[in-house]
Amino acid sequence: MHRSIATVSLSGTLRQKLEAVADAGFDGIELFEADFINFKGTAAELGRIAGDLGLSIDLYQPLRDFEGMPEAQFRRSLERAERKFDLMQAMGAPTMLCCSNTSPLSINDPSLAAAQLHELAERAARRNLRVGFEALAWGRHTWLYGQAWEIVKQANHPHLGLILDSFHTLSLKDDPAGIAAIPGDKIFFLQMADAPLLSMDVLQWARHHRSFPGQGDFDVVGFFEQVLRAGYTGPLSLEIFNDIFRETPNRRTAVDAMRSLLYLESETRQRLAKPAVAQQVTLFDPPPVPALSGLSFIEFAADEASAATLATLVKQLGFRRIGRHRSKAVTLYRQGEINLIVNAQPDSFARERFEAHGTSVCALGVRCGDPLAAVGRATAMRSQRHDSPVGPNELRVPAIVAPGGNLIHFVPEALGANGLYEADFILEDQGAGANDAGLQRIDHVALGLALDQLDTWVLFTRAVLGLEPGESLELADPFGLIRSRGVANAERSLRLVLNVSLSQRTRTARTLSVTGGGAVHHIALSCSDIFETAAKLRANGTRFVPISDNYYDDLATRIDVEPALLSRMRDAGVLFDRSPAGDYLHIYTESFEGGLFFEVAQRVGDYDAYGALNAPARMASQAQD
Amino acid sequence: MHRSIATVSLSGTLRQKLEAVADAGFDGIELFEADFINFKGTAAELGRIAGDLGLSIDLYQPLRDFEGMPEAQFRRSLERAERKFDLMQAMGAPTMLCCSNTSPLSINDPSLAAAQLHELAERAARRNLRVGFEALAWGRHTWLYGQAWEIVKQANHPHLGLILDSFHTLSLKDDPAGIAAIPGDKIFFLQMADAPLLSMDVLQWARHHRSFPGQGDFDVVGFFEQVLRAGYTGPLSLEIFNDIFRETPNRRTAVDAMRSLLYLESETRQRLAKPAVAQQVTLFDPPPVPALSGLSFIEFAADEASAATLATLVKQLGFRRIGRHRSKAVTLYRQGEINLIVNAQPDSFARERFEAHGTSVCALGVRCGDPLAAVGRATAMRSQRHDSPVGPNELRVPAIVAPGGNLIHFVPEALGANGLYEADFILEDQGAGANDAGLQRIDHVALGLALDQLDTWVLFTRAVLGLEPGESLELADPFGLIRSRGVANAERSLRLVLNVSLSQRTRTARTLSVTGGGAVHHIALSCSDIFETAAKLRANGTRFVPISDNYYDDLATRIDVEPALLSRMRDAGVLFDRSPAGDYLHIYTESFEGGLFFEVAQRVGDYDAYGALNAPARMASQAQD
DSSP states (O other), X not given: OOEEEEGGGSOSOHHHHHHHHHHXXXXXXXXXXXXXXXXXXXHHHHHHHHHHTXXXXXXXXXXXXXXXXXXXXXXHHHHXXXXXXXXXXXXXOOEEEXXXXXXXXXXXXXXXXXXXXXXXXXXXXXXXXXXXXXOOTTOSSOOSHHXXXXXXXXXXXXXXXXXXXXXXXXXXXXXXXXXXXXXXXXXXXXXXXXXXXXXXXXXXXXXXXXXXXXXXXXXXXXXXXXXXXXTOOSOEEEOOOBTTTTTSXXXXXXXXXXXXXXXXXXXXXXXXXXXXXXXXXXXXXXXXXXXXXXXXXXXXXXXXXXXXXXXXXXXXXXXXXXXXXXXXXXXXXXXXTEEEEEEOOTTSHHHHHHHHHSSEEEEEEEEESOHHHXXXXXXXXXXXXXXXXXXXXXXXXXXXXXXXXXXXXXXXXXXXXXXXXXXXXXXXXXXXXXXXXXXXXEEEEEEEEOGGGHHHHHHHHHHTTOOEEEEEEEEEEXXXXXXXXXXXXXXXXXXXXXXXXXXXXXXXHHHHHHHOSSXXXXXXXXXXXXXXXXXXXXXXXOOBOOOOHHHHHHHHHHSOOOHHHHHHHHHHTOEEEEETTEEEEEEEBOOOGGGOEEEEEEEEETOOSOOGGGHHHHHHHHHHO | OOXXXXXXXXXXXXXXXXXXXXXXXXXXXXXXXXXXXTOSSOHHHHHHHHHHTTOEXXXXXXXXXXXXXXXXXXXXXXXXXXXXXHHHHHHTOOEXXXXXXXXTTOOOOHXXXXXXHHHHHHHHHHTTOEEEEEOOTTOSSOOSHHHHHHHHHHHOOTTEEEEEEHHHHHHTXXXXXXXXXXXXXXXXXXXXXXXXXXXXXXXXXXXHBOBXXXXXXXXXXXXXXXXXXXXXXXXXXXXXXXXXXXTSOHHHHHHHHHHHHHHHHHHHHHXXXXXXXXXXXXXXXXXXOOOEEEEEEEEEEOXXXXXXXXXXXXXXXXXXXXXXXXXXXXXXXXXXXXXXXXXXXXXXXXXXHHHHHSSEEEEEEEEESOHHHHHHHXXXXXXXXXOOXXXXXXXXXXXXXXXXXXXXXXXXXXXXXXXXXXXXXXXXXXXXXXXXXXXXXXXXXXXXEOGGGHHHHHHHHHHTTOOEEEEEEEEEETTEEEEEEEEEOTTSSSEEEEEEESSSSSHHHHHHHHHOSXXXXXXXXXOSOHHHHHHHHXXXXXXXXOOOHHHHHHHHHHSOOOHHHHHHHHHHTOEEEEETTEEEEEEEBOOOGGGOEXXXXXXXXXXXXXXXXXXXXXXXXXXXX
């Protein structure tokens, strides 16, 4: 498909926007009027700049409150349209968007609207331009695509067609099924926007909180499917009004935008297969989402000094050193199925990360049936492949760069639990250590993100890794709100938690200022008996965040917890959450360098969340120290 | 009155909140449940800490979804209430808040609600505690205070009363007039909240966007008046859920909170005078709002080098040096009625500001009929008085500290246009300079504020200076949104513009990072012929931000501007705005050190705004350079 994006969707000057959009592989743009009005150059110059970058200018949107107006206003708007047609011809933009009238002056008469749009289309036709009519969700008399289509039909002019925007239809919960019956060649343009489900005025929602397909809660695939079933073959475009995107570096936004279209195309392609639709357009067809089965390792970036600190810490956590790397200053620690790698190799990727962010997680190793396919999927979805230097006889584990710069390695399942480590490390002793505390697996990894990274990560984990986001929660830190959202695969063997501090003053935000964001904030490790594990860890010297007695007094009034269990939790400082599916018992360690800490968790039954509602108890406790 | 505040209204740990609240002069707190649950100490210890700080714990709010429930849930909630009564007795809190039920399980039967609340009150009575019932705006069956009052009447228990919260009534546009008919002693507690008018779900509005009285758009004075007419004599409290306050330093929030109550009391006191109400409570009675009549001077903090740079700049702007200070390294420049002071005195307040913020405005001089009364008003409203060292025969101009640390001097009207300067300066030459460009007065001063300073400034300018806020606008900078709000006195002789960057990446935000916020961002000077003035300024060497030709092409299609005027504006780079009352022509200079710049403005007719919609043209132009 011809992929396009509205310039309002990105930050920067118009020229910077065009460069970012071209680099991300777009074919065209929709020109937002303010971008042109404030551009230091003529329409013809803009057309040349876009052309040089390989971009067409697909749409211009200068008209407001046009159709169904009293004669005087209509004549004035026609005159305005003529001046804008001048510009469109000079810049080479073929189509003008006219959105439905919101003015209190407008007259509720579809025939008048049709007649006035007919005249506009006739003027456009004289210059071989086209006009598309779009129903705004907050239009005064026309707010559904069905109403707009009736007016377009009545106007009956070959240079007038319909423009569809998924936001306007899905925000009103209107059924997109009727779109399939509209002749595809009368749909002149398609704008796709997703959005989180918010209970607010639709105009404010539309102007501030749209997002790229795959970042929100709308059934954008279902909408796009109907448009393709109609036989539409025009541009696939994004018009996203989002306060955060207005300030996000535009190169990242442009990549996210392209990824969202590729994801939308590939998901819709699968949907169209049943029942099969004759393909009138070519939809993106990437390798399938990889089957991932949990985290095999977590790698820390360190120098020699911090590697020694980490060694002490992880031993307190019940890990034992089981090997050193064949060719690098890298150490492997293990407990249960958990591998922690401490990388203090100079001149390495890890050292670069250490120098930029201090002691921090620099890579995750994900078990995967077909690592090459996983990398293929990722690069098709516009993630970057990363190849580390490899010594003799060592394994090359395919890796990609996650948003923010950390690596995700795909560890072949075929290697079994130990194959990778046998190949790359000189293993010293693989038995359980005397200090083993019963930690078994990596339950989840929580990332601390800057506000503008959340949508990027939701789309990355969905499109590249095939994870699905859960509920979005807001949690109170003593110094501001934290937004928290889990993402996981269907089997729940791979879980990440995306935490965003809305405040600059929380501990989460201060972690970000060290790491630059997109960094691991805490690591949750699972066990089968949290009381036994916590006791062993305490005996090893691990210190946990203390929890107020008041928490347990209140817990007893909220949830029917057996008194004996409550008493054990109170004594051990263990937090508790219950869902209809099961229970979650957990405890947080004190944080070390850079704010990173560990969580020990025990899932009982099919509990499927992260105890997020207990996070305020942790944050308040940390603040009181 | 007994002044109180809910702990949820401030950032920090519970102990930090109590200290900030006590220091700001509050008498008591409402304890938010999460603050207690996460507090490392017992209820009795909390009571002692509060007592030591001179604070009572006036209210505790642990119940949700209590009344009108099936028997099993009701019994369980009663048990929970008993445990919370234990805590209240231990901490010394006399009143429990029970807000109306939002649960889908609740039964729409006011008699059942009354009976269950009666039993709760009976349990409370056994311990000599009280229960207050409050209608939540989103309550399932009870959402108006009138409904809640009917239930309280029916329950008919001396330990059960009504709790009122202005947010719930005013957000639903319910009429508060009926409150006056409720017996004052059956109103157990009063929570006052203001809010901006937002088109969103009332629950989201309530949880994220409340503000202190005087910061929002509600008629909080009218609401409070009705409560006093009812004969209420209990606490006057603030329960403010606000995402920004959660991260604002709590000392500032506490001062804002106290100022808002003092303002509310003093405004309501005036309202109660007609028709007179027997005073059952003592309302705060500060000196009246000062009569201010415009800015007499703007003072810059500089060192010797930057004073020289400023000298060049202001001479290009048509100012001439007319004097030097009798005892300090301070220079006076003048044009029309505008005095610019450059303060390079070592060991001065200005030098402190210079060292912290670079070359920047450090003080404003406001003409005032009664400066001592103005300072009296300001200190009564919890602003700090500032006394500068004064040399022999120099005038002591009373001053206060504005939020963010700059000074506002009150210059006595009685001194005439020149009295202050004759006293403090050795005047050299007061004639118009050869470079005079026709600048006449200070039209307005625009401040760049951090997001958490906007509400502080709206309340400060309202309560201390008697200015009223205008419309709140959102403007698109290429790197994020700017929120802009003018505040002015009734005569429009004193105007400030409060600009907040919602993004960290705009030029406005970068100015903030230099100045720490609350700093002057640009200075608008008025003239009577902008074309003549601009031509002279250009001839003097002043450089203006260039405006795109596309702006003028578009202007002609939006507004009927006479072609000759349009052509002059295009040639001179002058921007244009038109309201029904008049026109605004303006032009921006390029910025100098620290991002500060000047605006030259001509008001035609009764135009009453600031040309804010043209700011994006400036911001886009600056970004393209």
